Amino acid sequence: MTVAAPPLFAFDNTYVRDLEGLYVAWQGAVAPDPRLVVLNEGLAAELGVDPALLRQPGGLAVLAGSVAPEGAEPVAQAYAGHQFGGYSPRLGDGRALLLGEVHDDQGRRRDIHLKGSGRTPFARGGDGKAALGPMLREYVIAEAMHALGVPTTRSLAVVATGEHIARDTLLPGAVLARVAASHLRVGTFQYASAHSDPTLLRRLADHAIARHHPEAAAADQPALALLQGVADVQADLIARWMHVGFIHGVMNTDNMTISGETIDYGPCAFMDAYDPATVFSSIDHGGRYSYGNQPGIAQWDLARLAEALLPLLDPDVDTAVAQATTVLDGFAARYQQRWDEGMRAKLGLGEARPGDDDLVADLLALLQAQAIDWTTWFRALARDLRGEADAARGLAVDIAAADAWLARWRARVDAPAVAADAMDRVNPVYIPRNHLVEEALAAATDGDEAPFHALLDVLAQPFTARPGLERYTEPGPTGGRPYRTFCGT
Numbered sequence: 001m002t003v004a005a006p007p008l009f010a011f012d013n014t015y016v017r018d019l020e021g022l023y024v025a026w027q028g029a030v031a032p033d034p035r036l037v038v039l040n041e042g043l044a045a046e047l048g049v050d051p052a053l054l055r056q057p058g059g060l061a062v063l064a065g066s067v068a069p070e071g072a073e074p075v076a077q078a079y080a081g082h083q084f085g086g087y088s089p090r091l092g093d094g095r096a097l098l099l100g101e102v103h104d105d106q107g108r109r110r111d112i113h114l115k116g117s118g119r120t121p122f123a124r125g126g127d128g129k130a131a132l133g134p135m136l137r138e139y140v141i142a143e144a145m146h147a148l149g150v151p152t153t154r155s156l157a158v159v160a161t162g163e164h165i166a167r168d169t170l171l172p173g174a175v176l177a178r179v180a181a182s183h184l185r186v187g188t189f190q191y192a193s194a195h196s197d198p199t200l201l202r203r204l205a206d207h208a209i210a211r212h213h214p215e216a217a218a219a220d221q222p223a224l225a226l227l228q229g230v231a232d233v234q235a236d237l238i239a240r241w242m243h244v245g246f247i248h249g250v251m252n253t254d255n256m257t258i259s260g261e262t263i264d265y266g267p268c269a270f271m272d273a274y275d276p277a278t279v280f281s282s283i284d285h286g287g288r289y290s291y292g293n294q295p296g297i298a299q300w301d302l303a304r305l306a307e308a309l310l311p312l313l314d315p316d317v318d319t320a321v322a323q324a325t326t327v328l329d330g331f332a333a334r335y336q337q338r339w340d341e342g343m344r345a346k347l348g349l350g351e352a353r354p355g356d357d358d359l360v361a362d363l364l365a366l367l368q369a370q371a372i373d374w375t376t377w378f379r380a381l382a383r384d385l386r387g388e389a390d391a392a393r394g395l396a397v398d399i400a401a402a403d404a405w406l407a408r409w410r411a412r413v414d415a416p417a418v419a420a421d422a423m424d425r426v427n428p429v430y431i432p433r434n435h436l437v438e439e440a441l442a443a444a445t446d447g448d449e450a451p452f453h454a455l456l457d458v459l460a461q462p463f464t465a466r467p468g469l470e471r472y473t474e475p476g477p478t479g480g481r482p483y484r485t486f487c488g489t
Contacts, residue, residue, distance in 0.1 A: 030066045092191075235331055436472060
């Protein structure tokens with residue numbers, strides 16, 4: 001029986017209107033027995049849709065990709081990308097659909113996008129489907145990042161499709177409904193640059209400028225200003241990742257947005273013990289996308305965007321390269337500024353002073369040498385300022401080394417009580433601890449979704465300590481096999 005889709009969203013599909021050549025019109029596969037697993041009612045309301053409508057059969061059919069809602073123009077988007085450094089000229093949405101664009105309650109344009117909705121013409125040997133566990137992983141990590149104040153795509157819903165899909169074993173299938181400022185990627189520009197239509201790249205640049213960097217339109221060189229804008233928001237984003245110990249795990253150029261939002265949570269994870277070499281992805285054998293490599297990889301990805309934009313920068317290739325290089329060279333300084341600002345905030349230091357860089361560098365050396373948990377340490381520092389003498393030093397193995405650093409830090413902090421409160425506003429108590437995420441996803445795969453919802457509730461307020469939630473603050477177990485994550489299939 002065909003389920004009719006009720007009017008849900010007020011779509012305005014500029015991507016489809018502006019960018020013919022960068023998509024294929026497509027329809028999702030029919031989900032045999034859709035069931036709502038989780039719905040972000042607050043986000044639905046922000047998007048102007050009644051959550052009750054999304055819970056009805058017609059709404060579930062839309063969220064599962066079975067039917068297109070009124071006003072939608074579903075498409076699979078085209079893009080290229082460097083994956084672990086190797087270029088793939090034709091990637092695209094192999095198992096995803098852009099339903100269309102809406103304006104939220106603040107007037108911001110947002111994409112409504114489905115992931116796991118079936119094969120498209122861009123599918124590369126896969127079935128186009130997704131398993132419940134990886135879709136719930138993206139849901140919870142994206143919402144946790146949002147609560148932490150990190151720019152990110154959002155999670156609207158996960159719908160179980162009622163079918164089982166074949167991976168290493170049979171797993172319950174699901175579709176994630178995702179919300180983003182857009183799905184324009186560095187890889188989108190790479191695809192357009194290599195396209196036979198010479199106007200496509202300029203149309204894409206104009207679209208991206210209008211949507212994400214409107215100030216660039218008035219610049220003498222709009223394409224160069226676009227590159228600068230993307231470099232700036234990416235520097236800000238990566239610094240925020242680093243401050244909370246987040247490791248994306250697959251920073252391919254098709255996973256870097258023009259908007260500066262985090263996208264595509266596959267083998268992502270959060271660092272426990274501080275170590276810049278930390279890597280979790282099962283396929284990142286060389287550590288290309290390790291925690292400490294993320295700023296450099298972001299700059300590398302931006303260089304690929306610059307290459308794609310060269311025809312729009314200047315007719316003379318050498319001049320265009322020089323202009324792009326100036327922007328790329330400035331990325332490191334912008335990132336360093338944002339990193340320094342964030343670290344001073346995490347340490348309660350206020351305005352920069354001589355010696356701060358050394359204080360931070362010595363702290364990182366201390367944390368790494370003693371394998372101290374990144375998240376726990378910074379919350380403990382605020383407790384130290386409130387008079388809990390063992391809060392931080394008790395986390396160290398070499399107490400003398402910790403005491404020496406703590407003495408220097410305390411001498412640097414002004415107004416300890418004020419600093420402690422400020423630190424608690426930027427240093428989370430709760431992050432998506434890897435062992436807790438795995439526990440929740442395994443339970444959900446086996447039919448018990450209660451641990452997932454409990455984890456989601458905890459992570460919605462990451463900066464507020466609450467009694468009875470102590471287990472959510474504890475690092476994962478040490479020893480045994482290293483923790484590994486896998487691309488979301």
